[in-house]
Amino acid sequence: MFMHNKRLQYTVRVAEPNPRLATMMLEQFGGADGELAAAMRYFTQGLGEDDPGRKDLLLDIATEELSHLEVIGSIVAMLNKGVKASLAEGAMAEAELYREIGASGVSAKEALLFGGGPALIDSAGTPWTAAYVDSRSEPTADLRSNIAAESRAKIVYERLINITDDPGIKEALGFLMTREIAHQKSFEKALYAIEDNFPSGKLPGVAAYASAYVNASQGAGDMAGPWNSGEQWDLIDGADVAKPMDGGDGTATVGLGSDDRRVAEAMKARTMSDPSANPTTGADLGAGPGAGRTSEGDLGGAADIKDAVKMAREMPVPN
Amino acid sequence: MFMHNKRLQYTVRVAEPNPRLATMMLEQFGGADGELAAAMRYFTQGLGEDDPGRKDLLLDIATEELSHLEVIGSIVAMLNKGVKASLAEGAMAEAELYREIGASGVSAKEALLFGGGPALIDSAGTPWTAAYVDSRSEPTADLRSNIAAESRAKIVYERLINITDDPGIKEALGFLMTREIAHQKSFEKALYAIEDNFPSGKLPGVAAYASAYVNASQGAGDMAGPWNSGEQWDLIDGADVAKPMDGGDGTATVGLGSDDRRVAEAMKARTMSDPSANPTTGADLGAGPGAGRTSEGDLGGAADIKDAVKMAREMPVPN
């Protein structure tokens, strides 16, 4: 059960309205690493968790993230306060309002659709989606996802701090950023409090494939490091990379019954392509003798793109 | 630059077609933790990376994940081979085909829209979205995201193994699952090969808030653990949880110019609600004297929901 207290978890002092900065702050309100994503990640995990310690931890932090959602949303509301009222009251000249809200698509949407209220969109105007929430009901995976999410959220706050010079906002963002660091520490402790946490889940891997490193990207720039060299690793390199790792022929087959086989053959025959044809095509029909294209069917004598652009610019208007 | 060899990285032997199982396999083809998400996560990181070792690592694994996408997609294609041809050729009786593909919404869509080909949707038919890709251009965050993503992918493969009894599929899934374990190990090595990797980014946290643990969820079930107790933590508990952490008054304010203030006041006045009114509302107008509702404006004498359901079932048809 949730309760709410009308005070914020952190006092917000915004120096002056700035609708464009408001839309940037939305990144942490309705964005991929924003506070709603955080709150919902932990809340859904907490609901399904049976371990009492982790359940408590997840609900504590989920609840705090809701309070953070309120802090960042309040910053947005303050930054929009001027434009919101002006728009509602028609109190500025049209041209002035237009300039104010039109700096970018997202501030236009923030003003026109949301009227300056905090909206669950990101800094480009994309609505929040639960596709951001990666809870999977396996604690050793979920805690790693939480660690990563806190690490990402920390970075986004750091970037917002780097572009803001309003001291009150900077301070509040510093608080929010720091809390992400603290949450990451908690999730790290909870992960390692599970004794046997790697690999996640219950099934061990197949030994033959667990230590192989496939050098799938070759050429100048190949490097050795602890992630592909040393005694933990067997390197698959050079032409071996193009061989099936199971030693088989690398094909895919399925056992079809005789009915299925017959129908599959019929389909194949019906849609068969004739590799020996040289058919006239729609493109052949359409490659007209127009300006800038030679009639041999190739794409013209344009030596390079600069010539092509020049040629296109000078193309005479057909009558 | 990419090259392709027509052999698969792992030989696929499917015992017999099964379109419903095919749709479950789609989870790792076009799903949130599937192989396209993996390939695109590492590929976008690799493109933007300047550290030569990590760049190499990311492109190696991105490329391998594309090969895995091909393996899982080939399994889907094999499982659908029968239904695909039958549907195209109209070779089964309607009722039989309908039964075959109608087992779930997603197998209907797989058959009707995609014709049995491997589609970039998940096991519930939702199209793949780049919202799954959490690359952030900060290696200490990205590597943590990669570790978490591999851990999640491992679990989904484990679950698929647990519901499949086709030995050829099981074997191929075991290979794919194991590779995720190996990839996680590589990303772990790469993370810890960055000397100072916590917290992510460059800005340190604010000391005053970095060690606080907020017991925001209270009541029976409160637990102590290494994530909230011990010398690394200062516990905020009880009524202190409802106090702003900065010691301020917990309000949000913005400095408005006099014009803005005047317009904001006008808007407030115009949309003011009158708390002393007791207006007749649309609901009052619409709460008719119908069956099961008393005329006193409350919602009836239904002692509980069972009575309410019974009452609704017996509601006479109005004339």
Next chain:
Amino acid sequence: MFMHNKRLQYTVRVAEPNPRLATMMLEQFGGADGELAAAMRYFTQGLGEDDPGRKDLLLDIATEELSHLEVIGSIVAMLNKGVKASLAEGAMAEAELYREIGASGVSAKEALLFGGGPALIDSAGTPWTAAYVDSRSEPTADLRSNIAAESRAKIVYERLINITDDPGIKEALGFLMTREIAHQKSFEKALYAIEDNFPSGKLPGVAAYASAYVNASQGAGDMAGPWNSGEQWDLIDGADVAKPMDGGDGTATVGLGSDDRRVAEAMKARTMSDPSANPTTGADLGAGPGAGRTSEGDLGGAADIKDAVKMAREMPVPN
């Protein structure tokens, strides 16, 4: 600031696990009219609201909706408890697990991706999106949206009650449904506590168009009712429907400068279609003399679709 108490707002007693029913309950967890949509609708409005009475109301109900989200999520968690553990522990035979989770695409996704935890998807597996949240920062519009949203949520709960025979779930759903009724009443009172609430906003309509009713759908079935007849309405009917309502010529024009006009003409000329041509097309090339199609280029003698299907079934396999 939010606080959480580990007790639910309503005690949940589920008789036995049922993963398929669980996925139906998701409609009110992560669906369009579910509790997250409700909580976020009111929360975002509350953050931006300046009227103290409405702000209080919105935050009260937003908070309660979060508690409802927890109740419905707990029902989902209970219904999935068996399948979740069996899947994680590999404790059932594959075929049995497959049957259990394969009843629908969404229960497959719930099991395979989310491991049986409550996920922010709807009953068809679509992730929750903030596109469901229609807060617009204008109280007379927002309160109407809230009234409508509560009315919709009430209906979805009613439908869930109608398909459930677990008495504990039915009871909890009855509670949740009733709270939506109570919330609607509150929002109705708040709307009518704004003295002048229709039309929304500040701009009056243009008198000439405000009372017109356009009978745009004509023919058998035309009806008169208070929505189009009586002294509040001027009916536009018959052929008048096809006339521009402003009395103009119904065209769209723009004033182009001479440069723009010249370029627009060039584009028009370049992409001009020749209405007097009778060109051979790609379809003409491709309409081969195959089975079931006459060679005259029309689509064959199939008198009706039954013949066409029969003809297609009997189409000989080409060699």
Next chain:
Amino acid sequence: MFMHNKRLQYTVRVAEPNPRLATMMLEQFGGADGELAAAMRYFTQGLGEDDPGRKDLLLDIATEELSHLEVIGSIVAMLNKGVKASLAEGAMAEAELYREIGASGVSAKEALLFGGGPALIDSAGTPWTAAYVDSRSEPTADLRSNIAAESRAKIVYERLINITDDPGIKEALGFLMTREIAHQKSFEKALYAIEDNFPSGKLPGVAAYASAYVNASQGAGDMAGPWNSGEQWDLIDGADVAKPMDGGDGTATVGLGSDDRRVAEAMKARTMSDPSANPTTGADLGAGPGAGRTSEGDLGGAADIKDAVKMAREMPVPN
């Protein structure tokens, strides 16, 4: 069956091209409260409706909204006419075109992807989604949704009028805005022409919970109003808010069979966290002795965020 007449329902006179204004107009073409959303809301309701009066009404207004979609789309086409041709013909210098279309992300997309044609995206470039359509097949809910939708659309038009000073556009928007007012009046009449329309649906609420108001958000700012006080309401306040409303213990339970119970126990044991551990974590490993961080594992001596930013800026480049 639909027919179309090439004249618009309202004559459109645009003074001069303006691609940036065009993207703002898209809010009512492909946005959440735009004309496609309106047309599809009423059309889907009309198709499923059995009451002859409402069916007629819904199809009348759905059809008119399609005509409005055409009006607003024609405004967009006119505003883009210059940039569309210039882009297609390569008729401006690159830098000039870049400036013209690059004012915001959405006008870039409008130009680059859609070539200046009217696209079903909103003013921030998000594609229209049927998630905006909230038809639910229950007339008392649907009509409330329609009333709310018209009210929202009216407001968005009002905001567009407030930012536009092209008189021809302003006039056309005024027409469209006024029609939304008229439509709201029709839907209101239709709602109240259903005698017993509150609550929606057939099931009455449970009396015990129908009049309770939960003061879930407490503290300075608590207000009384007709929405929570007076004889229609029973107030739940103070500490009572944290008590389960059913008088139970507020837990969630499920009856598990013995097999399920055994497996659930096994899972719990396997993933148990050890609250008495104080494990070394990945964060402990990664919290290096770098600049700006003390070696005691806390996050440094940064007194506040300003110091932290300064410290980060001065951080020496490692060798």
Next chain:
Amino acid sequence: MFMHNKRLQYTVRVAEPNPRLATMMLEQFGGADGELAAAMRYFTQGLGEDDPGRKDLLLDIATEELSHLEVIGSIVAMLNKGVKASLAEGAMAEAELYREIGASGVSAKEALLFGGGPALIDSAGTPWTAAYVDSRSEPTADLRSNIAAESRAKIVYERLINITDDPGIKEALGFLMTREIAHQKSFEKALYAIEDNFPSGKLPGVAAYASAYVNASQGAGDMAGPWNSGEQWDLIDGADVAKPMDGGDGTATVGLGSDDRRVAEAMKARTMSDPSANPTTGADLGAGPGAGRTSEGDLGGAADIKDAVKMAREMPVPN
């Protein structure tokens, strides 16, 4: 199986960083007609294809499109190189950074969320979705989709060339554009190498409807052309357009069992609207005697929208 070589398929020389241009280039990285869409369209078709020639073709081009994805992504990375490092290192003054990234919503998101790395979003910040991929497992349809997709991609590259004056970028875009032309030619050849490719699929059309052209949009502007006139066409015109084409009554009916019929009647009766009522509505309650609205319930004497705006601006603030 895929392999990767660290060299690009085309050498990229970017003159100088430009984060705003970078976001425009994203259109071909993560946009609807971008390279990921192309690669995935052909790759999913290739996996499911049984004809050896087409399978080879599809995998060849799918692989090349992945190389193109790398080229365009590298352009984005280069254009962002300056802002990425400055943001990460906090190396510019806040106001300067803010200006740099704030030019549009999408460049803000590119910087704040993605840190300047190439992200799978389009030029307006919308995440890539597999809804763009229209593979349907029927080669005559898929090849037409591929032809169309190449044609669209060609155009978007042409537009990008038209707005870019960096010669290195222009040259690389010219290469990519030309490859789309070559790919279209290949797909055209493959389509016409299927002897009988129109109409797609196996079922012939019903002769009675295959040559009809319905003049559904009438009025000034009606034109004749080869698409609706000549011996291939039967024109349905004038009032005939409004007649059901099957000669029936144009109604929809279903055979209901007696139980279903009885329940449907009950529902109809319960939700029946009373066309003879003239109910007071919520709008009637809310249409207060405010400024600018007459008390007769109409919407005021505003002769036109200019008066309405003026009236609204002068509306006195209520007390």
Next chain:
Amino acid sequence: MFMHNKRLQYTVRVAEPNPRLATMMLEQFGGADGELAAAMRYFTQGLGEDDPGRKDLLLDIATEELSHLEVIGSIVAMLNKGVKASLAEGAMAEAELYREIGASGVSAKEALLFGGGPALIDSAGTPWTAAYVDSRSEPTADLRSNIAAESRAKIVYERLINITDDPGIKEALGFLMTREIAHQKSFEKALYAIEDNFPSGKLPGVAAYASAYVNASQGAGDMAGPWNSGEQWDLIDGADVAKPMDGGDGTATVGLGSDDRRVAEAMKARTMSDPSANPTTGADLGAGPGAGRTSEGDLGGAADIKDAVKMAREMPVPN
């Protein structure tokens, strides 16, 4: 301007209700190739088109597609008529209703959320998105997209015909399928009525790259056909595939100013990975000595996945 006539363009006779079949029909109502996608594709093109012939054509067909949307939606409404009323009236036993609607996730959503009304979702429950609409304002590209779209829609109708044995539905689907064939023919004529239609747009390709075919997928299965051989093609094969096509070094570079270069170096240094380290990682910490894993840090002696599964099943419950 649109007008509507209450008769359908094709008379619909449904034999009996079938909610599961209804959800399959949704593929052509709210699916990717459904009638709304068709109508909106042509309508948006028509609005922006300046060529009078094509404008007329596009509006004719757009309007007809709206009539088709009505036909397919009416089929859905008829198929759902029984379940809709039963659900609304609570007229069946819970278990029976549950069985009826629970056949798939999408039929659950259709019933629970949409109440059996036709909804703009596809056969897997995904909401319609304008991402399906590929209008690009270039007629030679748009007409190709239209040809492809008609071809796809034809196929989906053919598949629906193949799974339906209700004669009335089959007949209506046959009509709709045939109209797609006719529309394709019209769009083909319109494309080839543009004299010079290949390549699309104005810019010619660069000759050097226009005839190259890159054999990017090599190995057994390489084929020759008219799409890669013959005099129109220059084959790039073997090791040449891995060489940059421009003859350059295949790297990407950008000209950075000295400030940018300095900051980029600082970032690189700060986030440098140490390839010579062999750090202990989180995975090393977490790879506990649990059941089924050897203590050497590798993943155990599981010879293959069958053993691994067996081992996991027998894993003792830890205490």
